[in-house]
Each structure stands twice: as structure tokens, then as C-alpha cells.
Amino acid sequence: NIVHCNMNSAVMLYPLIAAKLAKTKVIIAHSHNNSSDKGFLKTFLHSLNKHFIPLFANMYFACSVEAGQWFFSKKIINSDSFKIIKNAIDINKFEFDEKLRDKVRKKLSIDNDTFVVGHVGRFAKQKNHSFLIDIFNDIVKMNNNSKLILIGIGNLQDKIKIKVKKLKLEDRVCFLNNRNDVNEIMQAMDVFVLPSLYE
Numbered sequence: 001n002i003v004h005c006n007m008n009s010a011v012m013l014y015p016l017i018a019a020k021l022a023k024t025k026v027i028i029a030h031s032h033n034n035s036s037d038k039g040f041l042k043t044f045l046h047s048l049n050k051h052f053i054p055l056f057a058n059m060y061f062a063c064s065v066e067a068g069q070w071f072f073s074k075k076i077i078n079s080d081s082f083k084i085i086k087n088a089i090d091i092n093k094f095e096f097d098e099k100l101r102d103k104v105r106k107k108l109s110i111d112n113d114t115f116v117v118g119h120v121g122r123f124a125k126q127k128n129h130s131f132l133i134d135i136f137n138d139i140v141k142m143n144n145n146s147k148l149i150l151i152g153i154g155n156l157q158d159k160i161k162i163k164v165k166k167l168k169l170e171d172r173v174c175f176l177n178n179r180n181d182v183n184e185i186m187q188a189m190d191v192f193v194l195p196s197l198y199e
Contacts, residue, residue, distance in 0.1 A: 002026040009036040010049035016056035029057040031071035035198040061085045093183040104188040108174060115146040118189035120182055123154030128195045133160060135193065137167050148173045149189060151182055
């Protein structure tokens with residue numbers, strides 16, 4: 001009855017087209033970004049394809065006003081078919097808990113006086129891990145007792161591990177892969193850094 005397409009750009013419209021061909025009653029195009037990978041071809045395809053979205057979708061969601069403006073026309077944004085759906089977060093799970101902080105740090109073998117920088121995100125160009133490692137490298141120069149926690153996996157993870165090794169930061173960077181306890185791991189962080197190229 002419903003096909004909900006979470007989209008980062010309008011370069012690929014196949015799911016919307018497939019839903020239309022299947023005679024789906026409600027087809028939702030949901031914009032999650034306010035820009036995308038740079039490059040002439042991707043920019044051109046997004047600019048062109050976004051005009052075809054109304055031929056296939058009949059509901060339009062965005063996680064912010066900016067994400068909606070990047071994806072949809074003013075006519076769509078001003079219609080009843082357009083909705084802002086904010087990314088839902090249970091903030092109670094992230095409320096600071098000193099006992100949990102100590103427990104997580106102990107589990108990760110991190111001393112209480114260590115300065116901990118953290119990041120959550122897949123290892124992809126968009127998340128800008130290479131720059132994050134540069135930032136952390138400068139932090140270590142200022143505070144020798146620092147650690148970096150990286151949560152996530154992705155196709156650039158090995159490349160980042162090589163950079164960490166090259167900078168001799170292996171004993172200071174924790175690669176924790178995918179986790180089901182992100183809210184708990186974040187308790188161990190002093191600073192959360194998200195240097196995304198676009199989000």
C-alpha cells in the first residue's frame with residue numbers, strides 16, 4: 001500500500017518509478033540532505049530529476065526546511081502533501097549519567113582523566129573521517145592524554161585505519177564498528193565531533 005523512499009539526492013529515481021509501475025497507492029519521496037556529493041554529473045542529474053519526482057510520488061517528506069527546498073519545488077513545499085518529519089531521537093537515552101560514563105570508560109580501558117573525542121557515522125566520503133583524524137592529531141599535540149572513539153563501518157574504514165597508523169595514533173583511536181549501545185558509548189565522550197561535508 002505504501003512505498004517510503006528515503007533519498008539523499010534525486011540522481012536515482014528507480015524506487016519511485018518501480019512503486020508507480022506497481023500501482024502503489026501512497027508513494028513517499030523523503031529528502032534527508034540539503035546538498036550532495038559535488039560533481040557536475042551528479043549536480044546536473046539531481047537538478048534535472050527532481051522535476052520528475054511529482055510524476056511518481058504523491059507525498060513529500062523532508063527532515064528539515066532546507067532539505068525540502070533542495071529536493072522539491074515551491075509548489076510542492078506549499079502543498080498539503082509536503083511534511084517536515086524531524087529525525088526522531090529519544091533524548092532520555094542520551095541524558096548524562098556519570099555512573100554509566102565510568103562503566104563505559106572502564107569497559108573500553110579509558111582512564112577517567114583522558115580527554116575523549118567521539119564520532120558516530122559510516123565510513124564514507126560524506127562523513128569526512130580524514131579531516132576528523134587531522135583534527136584529532138592536532139588535539140593529541142595539545143593534550144597527550146586523548147583518545148578518539150569511532151563508531152560505524154564503511155568502505156573507507158581501511159583507508160582511515162592506514163592514515164591512523166601513518167600518524168602513529170593506533171593506540172589512541174578506537175574503531176568500535178557498528179553498535180547497538182551508541183547512547184551508552186556516547187556517555188564516555190567529552191566532545192562529539194561531526195565534520196560532515198553536507199548534512
